[in-house]
Amino acid sequence: MSKSTKTQLSGKLAEIVVLGMQEKKGNEIVRMDLRSVNATLSDYFVICHADSTIQVNAIAKSVEEEVYKAFGQEPWHKEGHGNGEWILLDFVDVVVHIFKTEKRSHYGIEDLWGDAQVQTYQSA
Numbered sequence: 001m002s003k004s005t006k007t008q009l010s011g012k013l014a015e016i017v018v019l020g021m022q023e024k025k026g027n028e029i030v031r032m033d034l035r036s037v038n039a040t041l042s043d044y045f046v047i048c049h050a051d052s053t054i055q056v057n058a059i060a061k062s063v064e065e066e067v068y069k070a071f072g073q074e075p076w077h078k079e080g081h082g083n084g085e086w087i088l089l090d091f092v093d094v095v096v097h098i099f100k101t102e103k104r105s106h107y108g109i110e111d112l113w114g115d116a117q118v119q120t121y122q123s124a
Contacts, residue, residue, distance in 0.1 A: 010043040010093035016070045017046045017096050018121050020063035026050060026098070029121040030110060037115045045113065047097045049104040053084030059098050060087040067091065 014031050021029050026048030034040040050056045060081065067073055073091065080087040085103045089096035097109055110118070 013067065013071065013073075013091060013094045014044040014046055016066050017063050017091075017094055020066035021046070021048045021059055021098070022121065022123055023066070024050075024055065024059040024062045025123045026059050027101070027123065028104075029123065031119045031121070032110065032113055033117040033119070034113060036117070037113060040113075042095045043093045045095050045097060045109065045116070047099070047104070047109055049099040049101045051101050053100060056084045056087055056098050056100050057081065060089060060096075063089060063096055063098070 018029055018031060027050060029048040030046070032045040032047070033043070034045060035043050048059065050059055060078075064075065067075075075089040075096075076092050077090040078088065085100040086107070087096075087098045089098075099107070
């Protein structure tokens with residue numbers, strides 16, 4: 001697979017992740033393009049938050065369903081489903097972070113990757 005094809009696929013995957021977040025009203029959805037940032041393993045981080053653990057889990061489920069419908073792909077790795085305060089879905093080229101509201105500001109993921117290009121989205 002050529003680098004440009006891989007880049008197109010990871011960009012499309014990130015867009016499908018955003019759609020999954022919008023379906024369940026994720027708050028302050030951000031797509032961080034990490035391709036031009038040195039020493040990153042993924043092309044994109046997609047981040048949002050929700051006010052309850054129930055909504056955090058619902059967003060994660062929606063993201064997984066949308067990605068599976070579009071690509072037939074499951075996350076390579078996932079963490080956090082037990083407590084629902086920070087769920088991480090790792091699709092290798094796209095890493096998804098779904099936070100409970102207060103945890104997002106506590107960890108400040110966006111601040112750690114200040115060189116990334118950031119695109120914000122509204123909930124559906």
